[in-house]
Amino acid sequence: MEGLKTVLEYTPLILKGLGYTVLVSAEAIVIALIIGTLLSVLRMGGNSLPSRIVKGIIKVYISFVRDTPVLVQIYIIYQALAVMGLNLSAYVSGVIALSLNSGGFIAEIIRGGLTAIPKGQTEAAAALGMSKPKILARIVFPQVFKIVSPQLTSEFINVIKVSPMLSVLAIVELTRTAQRLITQTYVTLPFYIAIAVLYFIVCAGLEEIVKLQKKKA
Amino acid sequence: MADTQTPIISVKNMAKSYGELAVLRKIDIDIYKGQVVSVIGPSGSGKSTFLRCLNYLEEITSGEICIDGQTIRGISEAKENKKLNEKAAREIRKNVGMVFQQFNLWPHKTVLENVIECPMQIKKIKKEDAVRTAMELLKKVGMDGKADAYPPQLSGGQQQRVAIARTLAMNPEVILFDEPTSALDPEFVGEVLDVMKGLAKAGMTMIVVTHEMGFASEVSDRVCFMDGGYVIEDGTPEEVFKNPKSDRAKQFFSKILNV
Numbered sequence: 001m002e003g004l005k006t007v008l009e010y011t012p013l014i015l016k017g018l019g020y021t022v023l024v025s026a027e028a029i030v031i032a033l034i035i036g037t038l039l040s041v042l043r044m045g046g047n048s049l050p051s052r053i054v055k056g057i058i059k060v061y062i063s064f065v066r067d068t069p070v071l072v073q074i075y076i077i078y079q080a081l082a083v084m085g086l087n088l089s090a091y092v093s094g095v096i097a098l099s100l101n102s103g104g105f106i107a108e109i110i111r112g113g114l115t116a117i118p119k120g121q122t123e124a125a126a127a128l129g130m131s132k133p134k135i136l137a138r139i140v141f142p143q144v145f146k147i148v149s150p151q152l153t154s155e156f157i158n159v160i161k162v163s164p165m166l167s168v169l170a171i172v173e174l175t176r177t178a179q180r181l182i183t184q185t186y187v188t189l190p191f192y193i194a195i196a197v198l199y200f201i202v203c204a205g206l207e208e209i210v211k212l213q214k215k216k217a
Numbered sequence: 218m219a220d221t222q223t224p225i226i227s228v229k230n231m232a233k234s235y236g237e238l239a240v241l242r243k244i245d246i247d248i249y250k251g252q253v254v255s256v257i258g259p260s261g262s263g264k265s266t267f268l269r270c271l272n273y274l275e276e277i278t279s280g281e282i283c284i285d286g287q288t289i290r291g292i293s294e295a296k297e298n299k300k301l302n303e304k305a306a307r308e309i310r311k312n313v314g315m316v317f318q319q320f321n322l323w324p325h326k327t328v329l330e331n332v333i334e335c336p337m338q339i340k341k342i343k344k345e346d347a348v349r350t351a352m353e354l355l356k357k358v359g360m361d362g363k364a365d366a367y368p369p370q371l372s373g374g375q376q377q378r379v380a381i382a383r384t385l386a387m388n389p390e391v392i393l394f395d396e397p398t399s400a401l402d403p404e405f406v407g408e409v410l411d412v413m414k415g416l417a418k419a420g421m422t423m424i425v426v427t428h429e430m431g432f433a434s435e436v437s438d439r440v441c442f443m444d445g446g447y448v449i450e451d452g453t454p455e456e457v458f459k460n461p462k463s464d465r466a467k468q469f470f471s472k473i474l475n476v
């Protein structure tokens with residue numbers, strides 16, 4: 001009870017941390033969607049040497065993103081951006097790291113969705129005179145995003161769930177906020193339970209919103 | 218009836234292979250405005266491939282196709298042909314529509330949206346005008362009552378009639394049909410053939426790959442029999458069906474007539 005009271009006392013700070021978590025995740029998700037879509041478009045290239053090279057690089061990139069720890073990726077991006085002389089804040093580096101990570105996963109998800117679009121549909125569009133970019137934008141991707149929306153939702157939730165790792169860059173998101181308050185107040189478990197509940201509300205809420213959208217469509 | 222001055226489509230010496238497999242060996246054919254040409258022949262003889270080459274859904278290996286002053290050339294003949302072909306194909310596709318065996322409507326768009334999509338996106342026609350034209354066309358194919366339905370809710374025959382309306386919306390000079398009734402349950406074949414007969418009567422230039430010998434003999438001005446990558450019979454339905462010159466055609470007709 002004491003613990004709960006302490007937690008409630010710090011509600012404004014906790015909500016501020018939550019705000020950062022939501023903001024970081026939302027930005028990363030939007031950028032990751034763009035990256036994932038671009039990568040999957042680039043992977044459609046034919047068999048010419050340049051497009052084979054591009055596809056090879058993308059493949060390595062995606063394997064790297066999938067098969068190394070996110071925490072290590074965050075450190076690498078942060079350091080690499082600094083080495084490259086880009087004077088970016090920890091926040092921006094963090095968003096970039098999450099986006100690059102998630103973008104790789106989203107490219108794979110979209111690739112799966114692309115296989116579900118029958119070739120005849122794009123042929124019909126081409127035969128009617130639609131350009132390739134138009135076909136992707138008007139015929140292919142609207143359907144692909146609908147098909148993969150469950151996987152995309154899980155990926156979005158995943159971004160929210162790995163966002164605490166950004167605390168290593170001293171970004172005061174929800175988990176970092178809780179840790180700070182814990183060292184200040186010596187109250188531990190209630191804070192962790194509180195933020196767990198908040199993460200749950202955000203993630204489950206996102207899932208519900210997507211479900212509702214789907215029903216409407 | 219047909220204008221026999223300049224062909225609307227002229228194919229010269231066209232060949233098409235997939236790697237080692239020569240599908241079309243040497244095709245020479247001229248098609249004139251207003252002609253309805255049925256293309257028949259055994260499975261695997263290259264009928265679909267021929268049709269798909271005409272609007273560059275497939276590259277041709279050698280020879281050339283001229284449509285409306287645009288030329289598609291064999292890609293084995295010059296390196297730059299690919300680029301030039303793509304440019305020519307963009308123009309050709311404006312005038313040549315295609316109707317597929319599997320209809321290929323876009324399932325995420327309503328019937329009306331399927332029909333107005335290309336006029337609005339490609340020809341930049343205003344929505345109200347596109348909708349008006351689309352509704353007229355849907356009426357013509359008997360589908361105006363289903364304008365707000367989604368393709369998966371329709372029967373095959375209904376989907377194919379919408380696909381024809383979608384093609385007509387781009388106001389093509391020629392329509393290519395690749396077995397438009399082969400994927401249909403028998404009870405829906407008639408309604409699609411009726412629409413096609415209407416188009417033929419209205420003077421549309423049509424190339425129809427079909428197994429419907431009734432349609433081929435009643436509606437078309439001209440029947441081409443393909444086998445082994447060649448057009449080996451080309452004449453009026455009378456000539457081709459009643460007096461085929463080749464043994465291959467005779468065999469083919471005796472087989473399908475026995476069924």
Ligand SMILES: Nc1ncnc2c1ncn2[C@@H]1O[C@H](COP(=O)(O)OP(=O)(O)OP(=O)(O)O)[C@@H](O)[C@H]1O
Nearest residue numbers: 235238240258259260261262263264265266267396
């Ligand atoms: N993309 C492709 N790659 C390799 N071979 C192909 C390809 N498309 C068609 N073929 C081959 O080309 C030949 C001709 O095919 P096509 O589809 O043109 O025949 P068709 O006359 O339309 O037959 P059907 O009456 O069965 O539709 C076939 O042997 C087929 O296997």
Ligand SMILES: [Mg+2]
Nearest residue numbers: 264265266396
């Ligand atoms: Mg075929």
